[in-house]
Amino acid sequence: MLRDLAEADWPHRAGLKALTAALGAENIRWVGGAVRDGLLGVPVNDVDCATLLMPAEVIARCGKAGIRTVPTGIEHGTVTAILKDGPVEVTTLRRDVATDGRRATIAFASDWPEDAARRDFTINALYAHPETLEIADWFGGLDDLRAGRVRFIGDARQRIAEDHLRILRYYRFQTRFGAALDDVAEDACAELAHTLKGLSRERIAAELLALLALPDPHPTIARMRARGVLGVILPEACAPQVALLEQLIAAERTQGIASDPVRRLAALLPPSPDVAETVAARLRLSKVQRGRLVSAAERSAEDTADPHSLAYRLTTPLAIDRLLLLGGDARRLADWTVPVFPLKGGAIVARGVTAGPDVARLLQTIEARWVAEGFPDADRVNQMLAEELGTSAFRFD
Structure with a gap:
């Protein structure tokens, strides 16, 4: 059962009321994740706003109201309003003119349903009136949200052709919100998985790590491998590694250790430093992430013998990574402070x-x-x- 959006905290933020007064309630709607998560009772951080106003008008009206703005994506119609209780991206209604699977050429629109039609999933195309909080839903997003169903808007293959990253976004959203699989979406993602090769490595890495950060991504990762999707972005992840991911997630949960997406990525790779280096370079991970991935790949059975010694040598986070991946007990390190050698x-x-x-x-x-x-x-x-x-x-x- 969905909550009344008025029960959520975020619509009552003072900054949003000030923004509504500045731009006019008839000109804006809250949209996307904040609306979706508010209906589900999930905590909301970021709020996005769609508007009938052109970017220059948004800037002018905000300036008159004393609200600072930053033209973060003005070429695509996005201006960020800097509010005391958090920034809000204000984006002029848009429609796609041309897409190539990586980026879109857009034109401004003046029709709410047209703006909604260019979004990816029905549950992300819910618009809320800033004062009444009445929900506008043109594609059955509310029913899908109630059913725990992640469904593309319109033709799934067309949505993916517009932006290939939507394949990975589908799997992430399905893991987070889905109670049942949508066969049309599943088939479309598998059929067009090869298009992921055209995406930037950074975008793939960001989505993959976001998926791995969810409470239990194993069923999705296993399904992605079975359908040939995972092999496109992470060919190193063979069946034993996918099984290790399942064991790792269970160990994190049993031992009360906070999950970590890089540790989970390490589970999907064979324990080879060379492979870890290759994957880190391919995904263009940060220096810290690369170091963590390589350290996990250097694990050996001897590491479980003395967890404290291991933590002293490597740092506690790296030691916990190795212990969990090896099936060891990392709880001894949870509240342990690495001592300082007292001799100089x-x-x-x-x-x-x-x-x-x-x-x-x-x-x-x-x-x-x-x-x-x-x-x-x-x-x-x-x-x-x-x-x-x-x-x-x-x-x-």
């Missing part, structure tokens, strides 16, 4: 050892003992130093 080179020099290689070697030796003994306190470390100085030959000043 100056303390060794103060004991008379000549500064240089001997100091470095002593530090390494004692640190290894300290880790092996489970990170004892400073008194024990000083005792280790005395033992090493008494049994080894060093140059003393």
Whole structure:
């Protein structure tokens, strides 16, 4: 059952009321994710606004009302209104003139249904009046939302031909909102999966990671592989890796460890640093994401023997990644703070050892003992130093 939109918090934000006063309630409608999520009772962060006004008029009216604007996508009719309770993208009604699967040439429109018709899914084409919150629904989005059905607007193949990324968006939205599969959408995505090759790597990576960040993407990932979609964007993900993803998700849930999309991506790859490097480069992941993916690929069975030592050597997040992927218990690291080695080179020099290689070697030796003994306190470390100085030959000043 859908909620009354008036029960949601976001329509009552002071900033939205100010924006409505500035642009005129007859000229704008809230649209897209905020409306959809508000009806479902899901928390809303970003609010989008569709308007009959041209961008220049939006800027002028906002300026007169003291609302700062940024022309974030003015060539496509989008102006961002900077409000105290969060920015709002205000976009002039549009219609597509030409599309090539990656970008669209648009023209401004003056008809709400025409603007709605160019959107991807029926559940994303719900428009709400800013004052009455009455919902305008031209494509059965409310019924689809009630049924947990993700359905393309109009002809699914045409919608995908307009923007190939809609294939991955379909799978993400279906995972998040779908209770039942739409056969027409499923067949269209599988048939046109090859068109994903024409998309930018960054767009593919963003959608794939967004899908993997959802609570349980495994059934969708398995279906994408079975239908030949996953192989287009991630050919390294074979059946054992998809099974490992399922095990990883179960381990995260059982152990109470927050999920991570890069860790889940690592589960879909064979444990090979070279493969991880290749995938990170292909998807143009950030330096941090690449490092995490490669570290996970370097996992070995020995890593589960001493989780604390592993975390000290790698950092806690990287250690948790490896433990979960190996089927180990990462709970021992959940509230554990990596200790600081209490011995410094100056303390060794103060004991008379000549500064240089001997100091470095002593530090390494004692640190290894300290880790092996489970990170004892400073008194024990000083005792280790005395033992090493008494049994080894060093140059003393």
